[in-house]
Amino acid sequence: MGVTPIVAAPRDLDAEQQRDIERFERAITQYLAGEIGEDVFRVMRLNNGVYGQRQGGTNQMVRIKLPAGTITPEQMEMMGFLAENFSRGWGHITTRQNVQVHYVELTRVPELMRHLASVGLTSREACGDTVRNVMACHLAGACPHEHLDVTAWAEATFRHFVRNPLGQRLPRKFKVNFSGCSTDCGQAMFNDVGVIATTRTLENGDTEAGFRIYIAGGLGATPHPALALEEFTTREDLLPTIEAALRVFEQTGNRDNKLRARMKWVVDQLGIDEVRRRVLKVRHTLPASSSWPGGIPEEVVKAGDAPAGRSSTVEASQVGQGVQVALTPRDPYQRWVATSVIRGAANGSVSAVAYATLGDLTTAQFRALASVQRELGSDVRLSNRQNVVFRGLTEEQLPVLYSRLETIGMARPGAELARDVVACPGADTCNIAVTQSRGLAKAIGERLEEEGLAEVGGVRINISGCTNSCGQHHASDIGFFGAERRAHGRAAPGYQMLLGGYVGQEQIHFGEKALRLPAKAAPEAAVRVVRRFSEERVAGEAFRTWMDRVGGAAAVAEQLKELDFFPTPEEAPDFYADFDETGPFVAEVGDSECAV
16 A cells, blocks of 8 residues: 655644743743733643642642653653752653653743753643643554554654644543554553554455544543444544544533543533544545645654564563463562563564552662663663563563663562552642552552562552542552541541453453442452452453452452441541551642543
8 A cells, every 4th residue: 555645744843842931931920920810821831731739839740741652761861850950859650651740840840841852852731631642552563463563653643733723722631542452552442532553354355454443431530431433444544533533522522511521421422423423524524624634644654653563483472451470480580571571573572661669760760771771772661550661672681681670679570460559649749639549559569568469460450549540440450549538527548449440352341349448458458359369360360350250349349348447546546647648637639630
């Protein structure tokens, strides 16, 4: 199939970024002088990727977009520089492949943005009612199962929509995710637009690679599965289809009630058949628009999108949720290889995961990772499980990588093991979090280590500090979200436990409610479930299959009911203080700037 040329000339994003920074710098001055109101400035701040923090004042969180999770050594070093000079010595990898830097003084944000621009990065539209960071599977281009390498497609989507007038004042945020195959490591099934590479057989017997597009998925307090738009979308039609979906959302999204403003609520109101009809109709008329994005994007033409493919000599590694990892070697290096190395690319390359506890990286770790990346000549991606993935390695480089990671505390077996707990920032910094989700994640990890269960494979634990699912608790085997509890006339931190969330094979199961728990009882509940799963599963059995076999979430919860108990404040005062807190629990919730 021939390549359709690009119609529109590439935009000068560098010049646009400099104008953005200058405009935002002026706006800060005007805001602090009282010349711009809070509501107007909030929109400008969020559209530039800057959130207010729970600490108030001029403390800000800056979210840095990394399309497809790609990051160069220079950019990795910049993360360390920003963490050291603008924050408190650490940065945080998010579940959407961003890096967040916290405690940034508002007046210094433009300076930080200029540093980002110097290494080709931006925070533009990482927040606000915009097209957010465009995600892709962290193994794109290195996965043994993929139909297309979706990396350049994600980059092209990012470049088309950043600062695009269509996406500046949407009814609500709009999220796009890519996966290279139906395993769906990129989590397409719960996004506004989820793109999964696939193939079809033509009448002449040839195989054509393209995409299956899903729309109107979402998590939050009311999760919705994404629904298929059409059976097959050609490579030439991909960007026009995404733009058509965005245009339909911009025209029909609820602008009066932000709690019902996402794409999933458009489907709830109009029905999926009507939304499909509108999207395809808009796509049909897009060639007449001045910004028609049809054809093969320049980014794809330059970088290519050929799949990594299966190796004829190396058995393909399993990937995706539910992978059963068996840890039999005693040697620490071999244990790391067993859990953290993915093989199977046709060119013989190897990928390996560096485990970042709770997604946090220190200044020293950022710099060390950049050094290792240069030393090995590796491509690096950030994963949606908040880890760092080295790709394009050789077998001979694995011991070197392991040694370097061990030096900086990132060589523990973590990928797809129980200890790899994912958590949102929670009440540490988030205005709307109810509980200290990071504190719970740490406590669960410690209990799993104590009980010898940290290296149980095939079970994912995710935690959010509120119902909004920034920690993606709905989509994990064991999920928790924070909530205020009342006991003995006192407020206390609590969690709702969910079980059986699963994303893969172009389907999604949201976790089912099991039971409510005091925050201090949640680690024990997690340990009991992981232990029971480990003892009762049959060979190769996924968590969801095991749960259904033993009677479902309710049956598992029945054996945990004794944990839903609050002693009196006199008997156990720690039940009335959250993790990492010394004073009494208070559910302080501010204005929402990031509710899903």
